[in-house]
Each structure stands twice: as structure tokens, then as C-alpha cells.
Amino acid sequence: MPNWLKDAVFYEIYPQTFKDTNNDGIGDINGIIEKLDYVKSLGCNAIWINPCYDSPFKDAGYDVRDYKKVAPRYGTNEDLYRLFGEAHNRGIHVLLDLVPGHTSEEHAWFLESKKAERNEYSDRYVWTNAAFQGIGGHPYIGGEAERDGCYMLNFFKCQPALNYGFLNRTEDWQKAPDDPECIATREAMKDVMRFWLDHGCDGFRVDMADSLVKEDDENKSATGSIWKNIREMLDKDYPEAALVSEWSNPHQALKSGFHADFYLDHHGNGYNTLIRDNETPGGDHSFLKKDGDGDIFRFLDDYLPKYDGTKDYGYISFITCNHDTPRPRRTLSYHELKIAFAMFLTLPGVPFIYYGDEIGMRYLDIPTKEGGFARTGSRTPMQWDDSKNHGFSDCNPDTLYLPQDPAEDAPTVAAQEKDPDSLLNEVKALVTLRHKYPDLQADGSFEVLFAEKNSFPFIYRRGMLMVAINPSEKEASVSLIDNDHYEDLAKVSDEYHYDNSDIVHCIGKCDVTQTKITLGPQSFAVIKLD
Ligand code: NOJ
Secondary structure: OOHHHHHOOEEEEOHHHOOOOOOOOOOOHHHHHHOHHHHHHHOOOEEEEOOOEEOOOOOOOOOOOEEEEEOOOOOOHHHHHHHHHHHHHOOOEEEEEEOOOEOOOOOHHHHHHOOOOOOOOOOOEOEOOOOOOOOOOOOEEOOOOOOOOOEEEOOOOOOEEEOOOEOOOOOOOOOOOOOHHHHHHHHHHHHHHHHHHHOOOOEEEEOOHHHOOEOOOOOOHHHHHHHHHHHHHHHHHOOOOEEEEOOOOHHHHHHOOOOEEEOOOOOOOOHHHHHOOOOOOOOOOOOOOOOOOOOOHHHHHHHHHHHHHHOOOOEEEOEOOOOOOOOHHHOOOHHHHHHHHHHHOOOOOOOEEEOOHHHOOOOOOOOOOOOOHHHHHHOOOOOOOOOHHHHOOOOOHHHOOOOOOOOOOOOOHHHHHHOOOOHHHHHHHHHHHHHHOHHHOOOOOOEEEEEEOOEEEEEEEEOOEEEEEEOOOOOEEEEOOOOOOOHHHHHHHHHOOOOHHHEEEEEOOEEEOOOEEEEOOOEEEEEEOO
């Protein structure tokens, strides 16, 4: 396990819209370098940059045309190497985005693979034996190549699936995962990883990490074997490099060698029940909404078994949102966001803040760009200040990559830096708190002390700290004694001493005595036990 992950707080940067330095309306690597001091001022000590490689950008760069070349619109490889150095000088680690499941249809490997004559890349992608023979259960394209065959897609039409084989095979064109051609695909991906690691990158966020071997078993064990093999390479040659998966199944991902796995807003996951309850009929009952119904068990029932079953293997990563999901500001007010950040930043694992969420940037209802569709609204230019284009770029506003939030009260970094009560300053304080107390960091223990449906606060223990959250609009209190159902809570009051002077962080109104915790409306407290 890379040691630095234990206290890592990540900042996700979507390069298109973070900071433009050459005024072409689109962000660039030099813009990221320029803003590293800002990232540091947040307390973030790691960044994840979405794909910044050469690409036709039909899926925002997740359609890679050349894995080893920075997209000219973002700069040069030298700029990226410089970014690694500048980040390291500030104690910031850098993850790139690895897209191992597919390439662009314009990648040189695919252009070779399409040829009628057999060559080194003929089996680099998944092909059937005839243009009229499709692929049951998977998307595919026929009739587009000289080659007599259909090829499988891994996501959009522009993203042919790389060939890692099929575990359960029913057709003669399906290769076994240990076929030399499939091993060659894995080795090619390792070569890409080595290239960037040798130039100073600190690891990868891995796109669709579970998508490699097709017709895998229900535990995805064949895909897992590939990641175990890759992890062996890292442990041997790059022991401080981190691997974070887009898998959203920590049992599978962390046991396959990933150091951390995202807790995404997939169907059935607890994430939506906290901030964006769009699965329950009859309105938004999210736990973190002030008028939600406050059933924390909808989150805990999903999260706790995952946490308990994987904490010895790696970390679960909470996100504020990401480039694929609606911004949390879509459903939460500034104050609700403060409480949401407070919870995300005091849970175990490695947290990720999506650029702009720290100031509560809005989700905009705008037309699609580069295959974004509904995701586009979360990808708008960062709002730095009140100057032209909110300080993102000096370009003509018509040439901006995406429109900016037109609202009069669009949040900006500059305004919130000046306001002691702002979301930005709260986020900074919470990140500082996390760095100060190892108990709050990735490895610190996590134990639920008080959780009850329709009742607040929700209380959990992180090592020698007790965290209490009342997201509701009403004051709430819990007795710490005579609480038959909550032995661990009673034990805390038997064994430790605390009062208001032990509150090390508070949002809203908090009153703590040896026997009772009272939290005002929409409040949060961290209490030191000694
Ligand atoms: C997940 C990425 O986060 C998303 O943006 C992309 O479109 C798909 N994978 C395909 O690579």
C-alpha cells in the first residue's frame, strides 16, 4: 500500500474546463500547473486528471488515440512532465486516467486490426469471424472494415473493446484469457503504465476496471487476475504507485489488487440515499437534505458490509461527485453541502473532491459536448473570480469549451475566499482537520455509535474521535447513558470524559456534556475522547 494514500485527499481535475492559459477556450496542462497552489490551499495533496491524451474527443478523451502522447490542445508531454515535478514540489501526487478496456477507433492498433491481412494487432480487439456474424449480448459493429468480421464495443460506437479474452467461451473466435494475444493486450497496457510512471506520475484512476475479460464469472475473477498481475508489477517496480478503480464493488476490486475503489452513484449503492434520492417514489428523502426523512440505514446497510469485508485489503473512496454524475449542488443547498462535505471527509478511505464542488458550482442544463450528454452539465468551466469568463480564460466567450454559469450569484473562488462563512472555507477547515487527526484518515477505525431511522444525530466513532451529524432542520439530542440499544455509545460515556471544550470542530450549534449530545439544526461536531 503506498504510504501517501493514508492521508490523501484528492482533487479531480477535468482538464477541459479547469484553467485555460493560451486563450483558446479550453483548459490546458499549464493551467493546471498555475492552479497547483490553489489545490494546495484547499489542503488537497493529490490530484486525478481525466484523460489528457491524444484523442478525437468523441467521449471527452476516454477514446484514446495515443496512450503516450498528451493531446495537443492541452500542451505537450514536456508540459505534463513539468506538472509532475511542480506537483511533487508542493507535496501533491498525480494520478492519470488509464483507459484499459477500449481505445478510440482511430488508435493505430485498431487501424491495423481492421486490415484484411493478418498482423500483430489482428487480435488486439474482439472480432467475430464474419461481417455477418454478430455478438449476442454485447454491442458490436459490422461492415466497417476490410476485414471480414464484426468488432465488439466497450462503450460508445467510437470505442472498440480491447481483447482480454472470454472466460466462458461458446464461439470459436473467442480467445481464452491466457491466450498469448490476450496476454499481449495486458502487457501493452503495462507498457503504457510504465511509460507514465517512469516520467513521474504517481499512479492511475482506472476507467471501467471491471470490463476487461468478457463473459467473466460473477466474481469477475478472470478480470481480477489481470489486475493482480499488474499489481505485482507495481509492488515490485513502483511500490509507491497507487491504483484506484472505477469498479464500485470493493469486494472484487480491492481483492484484485486495487488500493482504492470508488463508491459511485450506481443503482443500489448508498451514495444516492445520502445526497440525491432519485430511486424512492414520492420525493427526495436523502439523508443529508434538511427535510429528508433521515433514514441513515439506507446508506449503512449497503456501506457497512462493504467496509467491514474489505478494510483489510484497501480503501473505499467517497466522491463529492465526478465528471459523470450530477453535481451535489443540484440537490443540496450551500448549508447542506457543508454537512455533506463534513460527512464525506470524516469517513474512512480516500476522499475525492470534484473541481468546483468546493464552492458549490451548479449543474447546468446544457446541450451535450464530446459525448457528455447528461454529464455535460457537471463539466462547465471553473469559476475563479468575477473577471471575464470567471477567470477561466481570456478568450472570446463564444469560443469557450462550455458555457459558464450565467447566474448573477454564480459562486467563485475569489468571493468565497473572502467570506469566512463560505463553503470553500468550511471545506478547507475540514480537510485541515482530517490531516491533523490520523484517526480521521483512511486507516482510522470506523464504528457506528448511534443510528436510528427518523432520528438524529447520526453518531460514529473514528478512533479517539466521536463524530455527530444532524442534517435535519430541527434540533436533536441523544442521551449517552441509559441507552440500552446502544452499548458502544454507553461504553464511550463510561470510559471517557468530554464536554464542550473537547469539540475540535463544529458546524452550527453543538452542546456536549458527559451524558448528552445536542446538535442544533443542520449541525456537525467532532468530539475528542480522552
Ligand atoms: C467511465 C468514464 O468515467 C466516462 O466518462 C466514460 O465515458 C466511460 N467510462 C467510457 O470510457
